Amino acid sequence: MIILENLNDEVVLKIIKTWDQLNNKETAMRFYHHLFTIYPETLDTFKKFKEMKLIHLNKDKHALIMAKVLWSSMAHIIECLKIGDQVSMYKCINYLIEKHVKVKYFHPSMFQLAIKPFLATVEEKNLTYDEVDAYMELDTWFFNLEKKKLFGFVTIKVDISQTNIYLIWSNGKN
Numbered sequence: 001m002i003i004l005e006n007l008n009d010e011v012v013l014k015i016i017k018t019w020d021q022l023n024n025k026e027t028a029m030r031f032y033h034h035l036f037t038i039y040p041e042t043l044d045t046f047k048k049f050k051e052m053k054l055i056h057l058n059k060d061k062h063a064l065i066m067a068k069v070l071w072s073s074m075a076h077i078i079e080c081l082k083i084g085d086q087v088s089m090y091k092c093i094n095y096l097i098e099k100h101v102k103v104k105y106f107h108p109s110m111f112q113l114a115i116k117p118f119l120a121t122v123e124e125k126n127l128t129y130d131e132v133d134a135y136m137e138l139d140t141w142f143f144n145l146e147k148k149k150l151f152g153f154v155t156i157k158v159d160i161s162q163t164n165i166y167l168i169w170s171n172g173k174n
Contacts, residue, residue: 007141012081014134019078021125028067030124034117042113045105077142093142115139 036043046066073096080089100106115136122135 007137011134011137014131015078015138016082018125018127018131018134019075021127022122023071023075023078025064025067025071027121027125028071029063031070031114031117031121032063032067034120035114038116038120039113042110045103045110 073092076092077089080086080092100111118139119132119136122132127135
């Protein structure tokens with residue numbers, strides 16, 4: 001199992017135990033529905049969703065592709081937690097960061113906008129309070145790491161030859 005700073009084994013085990021309840025297309029689409037309901041202005045940052053009504057979201061080809069990509073990434077990160085593969089987990093996180101950096105008008109603070117919709121989606125699955133709290137801790141850890149990297153405060157270096165992971169904290173000048 002992976003040891004992550006600020007996440008204890010109990011939190012990781014709760015996530016691993018409950019992920020199968022969340023890992024499906026319906027849940028991914030519910031996430032986007034919650035995102036656009038809680039923060040309607042975010043719909044404008046998705047060029048292909050402009051002018052779309054939420055009731056059509058689960059039938060839109062582009063929305064379905066985005067949901068699949070997002071949820072596949074989340075599933076990969078959780079699978080890496082299960083098998084203890086930090087190298088692949090951080091590569092996946094790097095990939096998500098690189099994708100978001102290329103989005104026009106995207107700002108790192110926008111990662112925080114995903115927390116409430118994700119938790120609303122998780123809560124719909126009738127998980128216990130402790131299980132929902134575990135996802136909240138994971139989301140906070142994940143989005144803070146992405147934000148720090150985008151602001152230049154952390155660099156994730158993966159040394160595949162030695163399977164070591166280095167988190168290099170800097171002031172953005174390195």
